[in-house]
Amino acid sequence: MKNNNRFKLDTWGWITLITIAFYALFLLYPMAHLAKMAFFDSETNSFTMGNFIKFFSKSYYSSTLLNSFKVSIAAAVTSLIVGTPLAYLFTIYKIKGKKTLQILIIISSMSAPFVGAYSWILLLGRNGVITNFLKTLFHFTPPDIYGFGGILLVFTTQLFPLIFLYVQGALHKVDNSLLEASQNMGCSGAKRFFKIVLPLITPTILAGALLVFMRALADFGTPMLIGEGFRTFPVILYNEFVGEVSQNKGFASAIAIIAILITMFIFLVQKHVSNRKSFSMNSLHPIEEKDIKGLRSVAVHAFCYIIVGISILPQVYVIYTSFQNTRGLIFVKGYSLNSYTRMVSKLGNSIANTIIIPLTALFFVVLLAVLIAYITVRRRNAMTGLVDVLSMIPYIVPGIVIGIAMLTSFNKKPLLISGGMLIMVIALIIRRLPYTVRSSVAVLHLIPMSIEEAAISLGSSKLKAFFAITVPMMASGIISGAILSWVNMISELSTAIILYTVRTQTLTVAIYSQIIRGNYGVAAALATVLTVLTVISLLILNRVSKGKFTGM
Amino acid sequence: MSNIIIKNAVKKYGNTAVITGLNLSIRDGELFTLLGPSGCGKTTLLRMIAGFNSIEGGDFYFGDTRINDMDPSKRNIGMVFQNYAIFPHMTVRRNVEFGLRNRKADKETIKRETDHFLKTMQIDMYADRLPENLSGGQQQRVALARALVIKPDVLLMDEPLSNLDAKLRLEMRQAIREIQKEVGITTVYVTHDQEEAMSISDTIAVMKDGTIQDICTPRAVYQRPRNLFVATFIGRTNILNGKTEGGSLVFECGYKTAFPSWKSIEKQDVKISVRPEEFVINPEGAEGIKGKVIDSIYLGLNTHYIIMLENNQKVELIQESTMEDAFAKGTNVVLTAKNEKINIFDKEGTGNLLRGADE
Numbered sequence: 001m002k003n004n005n006r007f008k009l010d011t012w013g014w015i016t017l018i019t020i021a022f023y024a025l026f027l028l029y030p031m032a033h034l035a036k037m038a039f040f041d042s043e044t045n046s047f048t049m050g051n052f053i054k055f056f057s058k059s060y061y062s063s064t065l066l067n068s069f070k071v072s073i074a075a076a077v078t079s080l081i082v083g084t085p086l087a088y089l090f091t092i093y094k095i096k097g098k099k100t101l102q103i104l105i106i107i108s109s110m111s112a113p114f115v116g117a118y119s120w121i122l123l124l125g126r127n128g129v130i131t132n133f134l135k136t137l138f139h140f141t142p143p144d145i146y147g148f149g150g151i152l153l154v155f156t157t158q159l160f161p162l163i164f165l166y167v168q169g170a171l172h173k174v175d176n177s178l179l180e181a182s183q184n185m186g187c188s189g190a191k192r193f194f195k196i197v198l199p200l201i202t203p204t205i206l207a208g209a210l211l212v213f214m215r216a217l218a219d220f221g222t223p224m225l226i227g228e229g230f231r232t233f234p235v236i237l238y239n240e241f242v243g244e245v246s247q248n249k250g251f252a253s254a255i256a257i258i259a260i261l262i263t264m265f266i267f268l269v270q271k272h273v274s275n276r277k278s279f280s281m282n283s284l285h286p287i288e289e290k291d292i293k294g295l296r297s298v299a300v301h302a303f304c305y306i307i308v309g310i311s312i313l314p315q316v317y318v319i320y321t322s323f324q325n326t327r328g329l330i331f332v333k334g335y336s337l338n339s340y341t342r343m344v345s346k347l348g349n350s351i352a353n354t355i356i357i358p359l360t361a362l363f364f365v366v367l368l369a370v371l372i373a374y375i376t377v378r379r380r381n382a383m384t385g386l387v388d389v390l391s392m393i394p395y396i397v398p399g400i401v402i403g404i405a406m407l408t409s410f411n412k413k414p415l416l417i418s419g420g421m422l423i424m425v426i427a428l429i430i431r432r433l434p435y436t437v438r439s440s441v442a443v444l445h446l447i448p449m450s451i452e453e454a455a456i457s458l459g460s461s462k463l464k465a466f467f468a469i470t471v472p473m474m475a476s477g478i479i480s481g482a483i484l485s486w487v488n489m490i491s492e493l494s495t496a497i498i499l500y501t502v503r504t505q506t507l508t509v510a511i512y513s514q515i516i517r518g519n520y521g522v523a524a525a526l527a528t529v530l531t532v533l534t535v536i537s538l539l540i541l542n543r544v545s546k547g548k549f550t551g552m
Numbered sequence: 553m554s555n556i557i558i559k560n561a562v563k564k565y566g567n568t569a570v571i572t573g574l575n576l577s578i579r580d581g582e583l584f585t586l587l588g589p590s591g592c593g594k595t596t597l598l599r600m601i602a603g604f605n606s607i608e609g610g611d612f613y614f615g616d617t618r619i620n621d622m623d624p625s626k627r628n629i630g631m632v633f634q635n636y637a638i639f640p641h642m643t644v645r646r647n648v649e650f651g652l653r654n655r656k657a658d659k660e661t662i663k664r665e666t667d668h669f670l671k672t673m674q675i676d677m678y679a680d681r682l683p684e685n686l687s688g689g690q691q692q693r694v695a696l697a698r699a700l701v702i703k704p705d706v707l708l709m710d711e712p713l714s715n716l717d718a719k720l721r722l723e724m725r726q727a728i729r730e731i732q733k734e735v736g737i738t739t740v741y742v743t744h745d746q747e748e749a750m751s752i753s754d755t756i757a758v759m760k761d762g763t764i765q766d767i768c769t770p771r772a773v774y775q776r777p778r779n780l781f782v783a784t785f786i787g788r789t790n791i792l793n794g795k796t797e798g799g800s801l802v803f804e805c806g807y808k809t810a811f812p813s814w815k816s817i818e819k820q821d822v823k824i825s826v827r828p829e830e831f832v833i834n835p836e837g838a839e840g841i842k843g844k845v846i847d848s849i850y851l852g853l854n855t856h857y858i859i860m861l862e863n864n865q866k867v868e869l870i871q872e873s874t875m876e877d878a879f880a881k882g883t884n885v886v887l888t889a890k891n892e893k894i895n896i897f898d899k900e901g902t903g904n905l906l907r908g909a910d911e
Contacts, residue, residue: 451637451639454633456625457624459651459696460654
C-alpha cells in the first residue's frame with residue numbers, strides 16, 4: 001500500500017527540507033555561479049556567448065572535445081572487449097586461482113588512474129624499463145606510449161574491471177535453465193553466447209559502458225601525464241583554470257558547462273536505451289562453473305592470467321620502485337627505505353589529510369545517503385523526488401567541474417570556505433553521494449515497510465522506528481557501501497587538485513605533484529601507501545560483506 | 553478493550569476513491585473478519601484503522617475516542633502482519649518486549665508480561681534465539697505475542713496465515729481463535745480465504761470494490777447470503793434462472809416446486825442459488841430438472857457430479873460417496889433441490905428474497 005503522496009512537515013519533512021537546502025547551497029549555487037561566469041563578461045557584466053564562440057572557433061580548444069570523445073569511446077569499447085569475455089569465462093568455467101585473480105582485478109580498478117599512467121611511463125616510456133630491455137636485446141623500439149595509445153592502455157587496464165564486475169553480477173542472475181533450453185534447441189557455444197547470453201545482459205553492459213565512458217571522459221590525471229600533445233577536455237579545462245600563462249575563469253567555466261551538457265546528453269541516451277531493453281530475471285539455478293580440460297583450459301587460463309597480469313603490473317612496479325635507491329631524480333641500483341623516510345619528513349601531512357578528509361566526508365555521506373534513501377523510497381512526494389534528482393546530478397558532472405564551481409563560489413565572504421578542509425570535505429560528500437544513495441536505496445528496498453509499521457504500532461516514534469529498527473537492518477549494506485566510498489575518496493584526484501592548498505593536500509595530490517616535479521622515489525612511496533590503504537580497506541570490505549562484494 | 557465504529561469512511565488514492573462511505577460497527581471482544589477478493593479494499597480499511605493509511609473522510613472511533621488524527625503509535629493497537637515483520641536483529645524476547653519498552657514499563661512488568669505471553673504462545677524455549685532460526689509458525693507466534701503483550705485495545709491481523717503451509721495454517725487458526733477468546737480482545741482480521749474466515753470469525757464482513765456486501769455470522773453468510781456475489785464468493789453454488797408465482801418456484805425447464813416460506817415473495821423473475829450439496833439426484837422418470845451426468849469425480853468422502861441440464865447449463869452436485877458409482881457417465885437423471893436450503897435472489901442478484909422470511 002502506498003503512502004499518500006503529499007508533503008508533510010513532520011520529522012522527515014524537515015530532513016527533506018534541510019537536504020534540499022544543503023544541495024541548493026553547495027551544488028545549485030556553485031553551478032549557477034559557474035553558468036554566470038560562462039555567460040557574463042566579468043568586466044562589463046553583460047551577457048555574452050563569446051567564451052563559447054572562442055571554444056568552438058579555435059581548433060586548439062575544440063579538438064580537445066573530439067580527442068576526449070575518441071579516447072573515451074575507444075576505452076569503453078576496449079573495456080567491453082576485455083571485461084565481458086573475462087566475466088563470462090569466470091562464470092562458466094572453474095579457473096585456478098580465481099579468488100586471487102578476482103581481488104587483483106578489483107585492486108587494479110580501485111587505484112588512482114594517473115598512478116597507472118605514471119607507472120606505464122616508467123615501463124614503456126622513452127626511457128622505460130621494458131623499452132630499454134627490448135632495445136638492447138632485440139634492437140626493437142616498441143610503439144610510442146605517449147598520446148592516444150597510452151591513454152587508451154591506461155584507461156582499459158583501469159576501467160575494464162568495472163565492466164567485469166557489472167557483467168559478472170548480471171550473469172549470476174541468468175538462470176542456467178535458459179542456457180540448457182537453448183542447448184536443447186541446438187544453440188550452443190559462441191552462438192549461444194551471442195544469441196542468448198549477450199542480449200540478456202545488454203542493459204548491464206550498456207550501464208557499465210556508460211560508467212567507463214564517464215570515468216574516462218572526466219579523468220584528468222592520465223591524459224595530463226601520458227597524453228603529451230594529445231590534449232583532452234579536462235586537461236584544457238585545468239590549464240585554463242589554473243594555468244600560469246593564460247588564466248581565464250570565464251572561459252574555463254564555459255568549457256565546464258559544455259562538459260556538463262555532453263555528459264548529461266550521454267546519460268539520458270543510456271537511460272533511454274537501457275529502460276527499453278531491461279529484463280527481469282529470477283535465477284533459481286545460477287549458472288554452474290564447469291571443469292575445462294586440455295588445450296581449451298590452457299587458452300582460457302592464459303587469457304585470464306595475461307589480462308589480470310597486465311592490469312596489476314603498474315601497481316606492482318610502482319611498489320617495487322618505492323624501495324629503489326634514488327639519486328637526484330633517477331632510480332639507481334640498490335634498495336632502501338630512503339624514499340619512505342623522505343616522504344614522511346616532507347609530506348607526512350598528506351597521509352594524515354588522506355585519513356581525516358575522507359573520513360569526515362564519509363561520516364556525512366553515510367548519514368545523508370541513508371536519510372535520502374529513506375525519504376525517496378518511503379516518503380515519496382514531489383519534494384523527496386526533488387532530493388532524488390539533486391542527489392544524482394553530481395553523477396554526471398565531472399569532478400574537476402565540481403571543484404572549479406565550488407572554488408569560485410566560495411572564495412568571498414560570507415561564504416569563504418575555499419582553501420580549507422571544509423570545502424574539500426563538502427566536495428567529496430557531494431561527489432560520492434549519488435553512488436552511496438543508490439546502494440542504500442537498493443538495501444532499503446529489501447526491507448519490508450511492515451517491519452517499521454510494526455514498531456510504530458508498538459508505540460515507537462517514526463524517528464525511533466527508523467534508527468532502532470531500519471538502520472540496524474540496513475547496517476551490513478551500509479558498511480559495505482561506506483568502505484567502497486572510502487576507497488574511492490582516498491584515490492580521488494580531479495576535485496582535490498582544484499581545491500587543495502599546501503595544508504590540505506591529500507595523497508593523490510602529493511603523488512601527482514611529486515611526479516610532475518620528478519621526485520619519482522617519493523611519488524612511488526606515496527603511491528605504495530595509497531595502494532596499501534586500498535588493499536586493507538578492500539580486505540575489510542570482503543570480511544564485512546561476507547564475500548558478497550568480491551564474489552568470494 | 554473497546555468496540556470500533558466506522559462512519560462513512562472514505563479512502564482516496566489521488567482522485568480515485570477506493571472506499572466510499574463505508575459503515576461498520578464491531579462489538580467489543582468479537583473477532584471480526586474482513587473477507588473479500590484481492591483488491592476489494594479490506595487491507596486498505598485495516599490500515600486506516602491502524603493509522604498507516606490516511607483517512608480522507610468519515611469518522612473512526614475506538615469506544616468514544618475518535619482516532620482519525622491520532623498517531624499510529626498512540627492508538628494502542630496490536631498488529632500482526634502478513635510477513636510477520638519480526639525484527640530480525642533482535643532476539644525473540646527483545647521482539648516481544650519492544651512495545652513495553654516503548655511504553656516505559658518498569659523492568660519487573662516487562663519481565664512478567666513478556667514471560668507470560670512467551671509461555672501462552674508456547675515460544676518460551678526460543679526466547680533468546682534470533683528469529684531467523686525459527687520456522688514460519690513460530691515467527692507468527694512471536695508476532696502474536698508481541699502484539700498482545702502491550703494489552704492493546706484492538707488487535708489487527710492482516711492475512712496472518714497466508715505465508716504458512718496448509719497444516720500449520722489450521723493449527724495457527726485454532727491457536728489464534730483460542731487466545732483471542734482467552735484475552736477477549738476486539739480483533740479485526742483480514743483474509744481472502746473464506747474457509748479461514750468461516751472457521752475463525754464471530755462476524756464476517758464480505759467486501760467487494762470497497763463496499764460491504766454482507767455482514768453477519770458465518771452461518772448466515774453461507775446459508776442466507778445477502779446477494780448473488782456473496783452466494784458465489786462464499787462456497788460454491790449453481791445459479792439457475794426461474795420465476796416465482798404464488799409461493800411456488802418455477803425453474804426455467806418448467807419444474808415447479810413449493811415451500812412455505814416462499815409464500816410472501818411476489819411474482820417475479822428470479823435467480824436461484826443451489827449449492828452442490830443442496831441438489832438431490834433422482835433416477836430418470838421422477839419429477840424435477842432433467843439432465844445427464846457428464847463427469848463424476850470421486851473424492852473419498854464425497855463424489856462430485858457434473859451434470860448437463862437440458863438447457864445446456866452445467867451444474868455441479870455433491871453427494872456422499874456410495875460403495876458403487878451410483879450414477880455413471882451418460883446416465884440420465886432428474887434433479888430436485890432441498891427447498892429449505894436454497895436461496896432465491898431478485899433478477900439482478902442484488903437482494904436475497906428469503907433474507908428475514910424464514911426467521
